[in-house]
Amino acid sequence: MGYVYVLIAATLWGLLGSFSKLAFQEGITPLEVAFWRAAIGSVLFGAHALLLRQAKVAPRDLVAVLGFGLLGISVFYAAYQFAVQAGGAALAAVLLYTAPALVALLAWPLLHERMTAGKLAALGLTLLGVAAISLQGGEVRLSAAALLWGMLSAFTYALYYIFGKLYLSRYSTPTIFLYALPVGALGLFPLVQFETKSLLAWGALLFIASLATYGANLAYYAGLRRLEATRAAVVATFEPVVAAGVAFAWWGERFGPLGYVGAGLVLLGLLVLTLEGRRR
Incomplete structure (x- = not known):
């Protein structure tokens, strides 16, 4: 059941790009989208x-929450936007989805989760798949700024998995986001230029x-309660497959051949991970 929850979350997150693109089309800047995501989400989680x-x-836990x-909302949202600005969407996505590898590395010493051959194979397949999806077509502009912001976004994204495993045993998801999202919105507020909507x-x-x-995080953390952090991180990389499919149907964004290969690799990685989980 944990895999189902995480796949639901990945699907909802996969819709984020297309709905953000709709907001951009209506004249809203990316940072303002990020701000309202945190601000409105804080109301929902607070209620x-x-x-x-x-x-x-x-x-004793308030400082960590x-x-x-600041790190998981403000810095993550801002860093990802700056990564896109500095290096383009493809490079930003590749660097962001190095997060599962970072989770595997962090979960080993922090959460004492075993690093198995199956996990390594699934990580390798999904990372190769996401790289293929992101790099097919277009130009990739690599610079020091793009690398810095991209890796910072990946690191702060990886903290979602580690933080969830450390604190979900003590608090519910709404409790954590009741405090985290308003802080994230306040951290973003000085960066936002508000537009008429x-x-x-x-x-x-x-x-x-x-x-x-709201919905995606509830589903994701319900899954994380039932899965190891590394497994949840890898399953969540189904998100770019959903995002690509919706973008094709809605906005006419097409994959090249390498993109379809990448989507297949992501699905294969999910299959390897699921089969390994059933054997244990």
Whole structure:
């Protein structure tokens, strides 16, 4: 069941790009999309936590939760946008999805999760697949700034998996995001240039916040409770396959042959991981 939850989350996250593109088309900047995603999401998670009376965080954990808000929300959202600006979307995506490899490395000493041959094979297949999807066609502009921002986005994205494993045993998902998302929104606020928004733009922003953020995170962390961090990280890389399919159907964005090879490698990696999990 853990795999199903993470795949639901990956599907919702996969829709994020197309709905963000709709918001961009309506004149909203990427950083403003990121801000409203955090701000509206904080309202939804806050209401959820208060309704369930799950708003309390022990003082000893408050610094870690608020720090996650800055690193996992503000820095991650901003770093990824700067990576796209400096090196283009393809390179930013490749660097971002080095996160599962970082998770595997971090989970070994921090969470004492075993590094098996199956995990290594699945990681290799999914990373190769994401690289093929991202690099097919177009130009890739490698620079020191693109490398710096891209790896920073990957590192902060990897922290989602590690932080979730360390703190989900103590707190529910709404409790964590009740504190983290407002901090993330406040961290983004000085970077945002606010624009006048159409009804369609607000609709896109509400979808991004309610389903691609609130719904996706609930599903993902439900899966993470049932899976090792490395497994959840690899399964979540199904996201670019969904994103590519929706972008093709909605926006007419086409894969080249290498892109279809990459999608197949990602699916093969998921299959290897799932079969290895059943054998244990």
